[in-house]
Amino acid sequence: MHRELAADVLVVGAGVGGCAAAYAALRQGRRVVMSEPTGWVGGQMTSQAVPPDEHPWIEQFGCTRTWRQLREDVRTCYRRDYPLTDAARATAALNPGNGFVSRLCHEPRVSLAVLEAYFRPYEAGSRLTILRGHVPVAADVDGDRVTAVTFEGEGERVTVTAPFVIDASELGDVLALARVEYVTGAESRAETGEPHAALVADPANVQALSWCFVIDHDPTGDHTITRPERYDFWRTFDPGLNPSWGGPLLSWSATHPVTLEPVVRTFDPVAPRPERGPMDLWTFRRIADRNTFRPRAYASDIVLVNWPQIDYVCGSIIDVPADEAARHLEAARELSRSMLYWMQTDAPRPDGGTGWPGLRPRGDVTGTADGLARAPYIRESRRIRGLFTVKEQHVGLDARMEATGLPAHEVRAAEFDDTVGIGAYRIDLHPSTGRDNYVDVGALPFQIPLGALIPCRVRNLLAGAKNLSVTHITNGCYRLHPVEWNVGEVAGLLAAWCGLRGRVPHEVWERETLRAEFQAHLCVE
Numbered sequence: 001m002h003r004e005l006a007a008d009v010l011v012v013g014a015g016v017g018g019c020a021a022a023y024a025a026l027r028q029g030r031r032v033v034m035s036e037p038t039g040w041v042g043g044q045m046t047s048q049a050v051p052p053d054e055h056p057w058i059e060q061f062g063c064t065r066t067w068r069q070l071r072e073d074v075r076t077c078y079r080r081d082y083p084l085t086d087a088a089r090a091t092a093a094l095n096p097g098n099g100f101v102s103r104l105c106h107e108p109r110v111s112l113a114v115l116e117a118y119f120r121p122y123e124a125g126s127r128l129t130i131l132r133g134h135v136p137v138a139a140d141v142d143g144d145r146v147t148a149v150t151f152e153g154e155g156e157r158v159t160v161t162a163p164f165v166i167d168a169s170e171l172g173d174v175l176a177l178a179r180v181e182y183v184t185g186a187e188s189r190a191e192t193g194e195p196h197a198a199l200v201a202d203p204a205n206v207q208a209l210s211w212c213f214v215i216d217h218d219p220t221g222d223h224t225i226t227r228p229e230r231y232d233f234w235r236t237f238d239p240g241l242n243p244s245w246g247g248p249l250l251s252w253s254a255t256h257p258v259t260l261e262p263v264v265r266t267f268d269p270v271a272p273r274p275e276r277g278p279m280d281l282w283t284f285r286r287i288a289d290r291n292t293f294r295p296r297a298y299a300s301d302i303v304l305v306n307w308p309q310i311d312y313v314c315g316s317i318i319d320v321p322a323d324e325a326a327r328h329l330e331a332a333r334e335l336s337r338s339m340l341y342w343m344q345t346d347a348p349r350p351d352g353g354t355g356w357p358g359l360r361p362r363g364d365v366t367g368t369a370d371g372l373a374r375a376p377y378i379r380e381s382r383r384i385r386g387l388f389t390v391k392e393q394h395v396g397l398d399a400r401m402e403a404t405g406l407p408a409h410e411v412r413a414a415e416f417d418d419t420v421g422i423g424a425y426r427i428d429l430h431p432s433t434g435r436d437n438y439v440d441v442g443a444l445p446f447q448i449p450l451g452a453l454i455p456c457r458v459r460n461l462l463a464g465a466k467n468l469s470v471t472h473i474t475n476g477c478y479r480l481h482p483v484e485w486n487v488g489e490v491a492g493l494l495a496a497w498c499g500l501r502g503r504v505p506h507e508v509w510e511r512e513t514l515r516a517e518f519q520a521h522l523c524v525e
Contacts, residue, residue: 001155001156001157002157002158002159002239003156003157003158003159004030004158004159004160004161005030005131005158005159005160005161005162006034006160006162006164006523007031007033007160007161007162008025008030008163008164008495008496008499009021009022009025009030009031009032009033009080009162009163009164009165009166009272009492009495009496009499010030010032010033010160010161010162010164010165010166010463011025011032011033011034011035011148011166011168011384012035012036012136012149012165012166012167012168012169012174012245013033013034013035013036013037013043013044013167013168013170013173013482014035014036014168014479015042015043015044015047015168015169015170015465015483016042016043016044016045016166016484016488017043017464017465017466017484017485017487017488017491018034018043018166018169018464018465018467018486019034019038019041019042019043019118019119019169019485020066020067020464020484020486020487020488020489020492021166021168021200021331021449021464021488021489021490021491021492021495022119022128022168022477022492023066023118023119023212023487023489024051024066024126024489024491024492024496024525025492025493025495025496026119026122026127026190027054027497027525028492028493028497029496029498030127030128030495030499031127031128031425031438031497032122032128032129032441033128033130033131033138033160033162034088034128034129034130034131035130035131035133035134035135035151036043036130036131036133036134037133037134037135037153037375038133038295038374038375039133039374040071040134040374040399041112041115041130041296042108042109042110042112042114042376043113043170043375043465043484044109044114044120044377044481044484045108045112045115045139045481046108046109046111046126046374047108047373047374047375048371048374048375048376048377048378049108049213049214049304049306049365049366049377050095050212050304050305050306050377051099051101051102051104051105051106051160051211051287051318052071052102052104052480052481052482052493053101053102053425053480053481054102054104054425054470054480055423055424055425055504056103056480056483057095057424057519058071058103058182058424059093059103061422061424061445062413062422062423062424062445062482062511063422063423063486064421064482064485064486064489065098065525066485066489067245067482067485067486069316070111070114070115072106072287073113073114073117073361074104074106074110074114075094075104076346077110077113077114077475078094078096078110079094079104079144079515080430081213082096082235082293082297083293083294083297084292084293084294085291085292085293085294085317086326088292088293090388093317094292095292096110096288096289096292096293097285097286097287097288097301097302098286098289098290098291098292099283099284099286099287099290099304100280100284100515101284101285102286105271105285105286105287105292105304105366106287106288107287107288107302107375107402108287108363108365108366108367113214114199118202118428122355124312124471127352128254130218131151131153131158131410132153132154132433133154134150134151134152134153134154134158135151135152135153135155135173136149136169136173136174136177137150137151137152137177138150138152138177139174139177139178140159140181141416141513142179143461144457144458145458145460146174146178146180146458146460146461147161148161149165149174149177149178150161158234160394162497163460163463163499164460164462164495164498165460165461165462166349166461166462166463166464166466166488166491166492167180167462167463167465167466168464168467168468168488168491168518169381169465170375170378170381170466171317171318171378171381171382172381172382172383172384172459172463172466172467174461175384175467176319176382178458178459179383180455180457181351181385181455181456181457182382182383182384182385182467183203183382183384183385183471184203184206184289184316184319184382184383185201185202185203185204185206185316185434185472186201186202186203186205186206186432186434186436186472187201187206187471188200188201188441192389192391192392192471192473193391194391194392194393194396194397194399194473195392195396195398195399196392196427196439196441196473197252197392197438197471197473198434198472198474199371202434203319204316204318204319204433204434205316205432205433205434205436205472206313206318206379206380206432206433206472207379207380207429207430207431207433207475208311208313208379208430208432208433208474209311209317209332209337209376209377209378209379209418210306210310210311210312210332210336210376210377211310211312211329211332211333211335211372211373211376211428212305212306212310212336212342212372212373212376212379212391213304213305213336213361213366213371213373214271214287214302214303214304214305214361214365214366214371214373215302215303215305215340215359215360215361215362215368215371216299216300216301216303216357216359216362217270217300217301217356217359217360218300218358218360219270219356219358220358221358221360221364222277222357223344223358223360223361224341224344224345224357224359224517225340225341225344225357225361226372227335227341228334228337228338228341230334230338231241231338233251233339234335234338234339235250235338235342235346236247237249237250238250238458239313239431239434239435241313241431241435241436242254242408242435242436242437243255243260243437243438243449243456244438245431246253246262247262247430249307249308249309249335249343249407250309250338250339252265252267252281252347252348253265253306254263254307254309255308255438256442257428257438257440258438258441260371260437260438261467263279264279265274265279265281266279266281267280267281267343267347268282268349268350269282269300269301269303269356269358269359270273270356271327271350272301275418275485281303281305281307282301283348284307285300285303285304285305285306285307286302286304287302287303287365288301288302289301295442298475302362302365305336305339305340306377307339308430308431309339310332310339311430311433312328312331312332312335312435313432313433314331315327315328315433316328316333316433317329317379318373318382329376332376333372336372337370337372340359340361341370343355343359344356344357344359345355345357346521359389359466364374369452370505377464378466379430379479380408380466380472380475380479381406381465381466382467383454383466383467383468383469383471384453384454384455384456384463384467384468384469384477385455385469386450386451386452386453386454386456386463386469387451387455387467387469387506387509388416388418388449388451388453388467388468388469389452389457389471390446390450390452390468390469390470390471390474390478391471391473391474392427392471392473392474393414394413394414394442394446394474395413395414395427395443395444395446395474395477396427396441396442396444397411397441397442397443397444397472398442400412400414400444412444412445413420413443413444413445413446414446414447415447416447416449416450416451417515418449418450418451418509418515418519419447419448419449419450419519420449420450420486420490420519420522421446421447421483421486421487421489421490421522422445422446422447422448422452422486423434423445423446423448423477423478423482423486424443424444424445424446424478425476425477425480425483426440426441426442426443426475426476427439427440427441427442427443427473427474427476427477428440429472429475429476431480439452439473439476440476443476446477446478448468448478448483448486448487448490450490450494450508450509450515450518451469452468452469453469453472453487453490453491453494453511454505454506459504459505459506460504460505462491462494462495462505463491464488464491464492465484465485465487465488466478466479466484468487473479474515490522493521493522493525494508494518497518497521
């Protein structure tokens with residue numbers, strides 16, 4: 001079966017950025033078609049099961065109005081539908097999981113419910129079509145315009161035509177299909193001038209992906225999974241990083257991301273440490289703290305495993321043959337299953353024993369049979385060659401101090417005349433497929449330049465996710481949820497704004513009067 005659809009805006013990928021793009025265009029009265037391969041909209045927050053990693057000041061600044069509303073709607077959902085304690089219900093900045101990594105650690109189905117509620121009226125009104133379970137397989141191009149994208153899934157083939165296309169896919173799929181100029185992996189220091197760039201460029205050197213999973217603890221049960229086929233390999237696997245990881249990947253020892261010195265992390269589901277922090281893995285990414293809820297509502301905390309031990313560094317899935325990508329994805333899944341099996345059987349316990357067979361994978365939380373997320377957590381994708389590229393010199397703390405001669409307490413990130421948003425996060429690169437260890441350095445609260453969303457050549461396509469024009473280094477601070485939402489929202493608003501005025505994004509960026517008009521539009525949106 002082959003269907004044909006037409007829309008004002010086509011959004012490819014319904015991750016964090018894609019949802020923001022579609023929602024923005026819909027609010028402007030546009031007709032939108034949005035695709036999503038996993039069936040769950042929301043990307044990092046839902047199908048990848050990662051709560052919104054955010055900077056510690058997110059409650060005060062650093063996001064758009066709609067992102068803040070999304071956060072509050074998640075809290076409202078808990079207050080309305082969940083058996084919270086009176087104290088938790090009265091907490092303005094409710095953090096259901098009380099995890100350290102985020103001010104809003106929560107279960108993926110909650111953010112899924114909130115996002116689905118945003119889209120339901122538009123689907124009912126026939127203004128939004130979501131192609132769930134569909135992946136892009138081809139693109140039609142006419143000169144410097146993408147005229148259509150074809151999808152396959154659910155036993156059908158669908159071709160969508162639209163005057164504006166937003167690539168919000170996790171890997172920048174449309175860039176490859178439509179032959180839009182893009183960059184992958186690590187640029188060289190000679191090319192970008194960045195202090196932390198690689199000496200030699202390597203397009204295949206990307207940050208590790210992680211196949212996250214969710215667990216709780218049943219102290220009287222035995223939930224040990226089937227021993228993974230290659231468990232012995234992963235049990236002794238040394239990732240061979242530079243600087244060295246310091247031992248097997250599956251252990252409580254890990255490299256400290258900033259100092260690169262070995263540190264021992266704690267883990268105890270029976271008697272969790274009372275303090276929250278990055279060195280305690282049980283509380284680090286906990287998405288449900290049972291003490292947040294009334295007695296007996298939750299038999300255990302619920303914890304997301306998105307830890308260094310499951311960072312998959314054995315190969316990239318970008319621009320490789322399909323069978324090779326599938327092999328790496330399955331290996332990443334097996335690494336995560338091996339981590340779970342190790343914790344259930346071989347991991348050293350504080351009492352001198354080994355393993356917690358009561359650790360239970362929570363497939364009901366992730367929407368899967370095995371407790372693994374529906375999709376891998378992708379940290380780095382293809383990146384457009386944009387009208388402007390954000391480099392470390394624009395946002396890195398040390399680089400800005402060197403460039404300006406100002407001390408740390410006075411220096412600011414570069415200001416852009418075409419700014420369309422803000423963000424704040426460290427330059428945080430996880431170990432990579434090129435076997436680089438962490439790159440984790442300070443960054444200043446930064447702006448998002450419009451030119452980084454617009455390809456140099458193609459006139460009607462916009463970056464709507466992590467595929468904006470940043471470098472391998474600055475991807476480390478532009479890849480987080482609030483920034484991806486901001487990028488997607490601006491892409492959706494710009495596509496709608498241009499469509500209603502007969503303009504193209506390049507004109508808005510090039511003409512100061514149009515740019516100022518669009519920036520004013522953003523301020524009231």
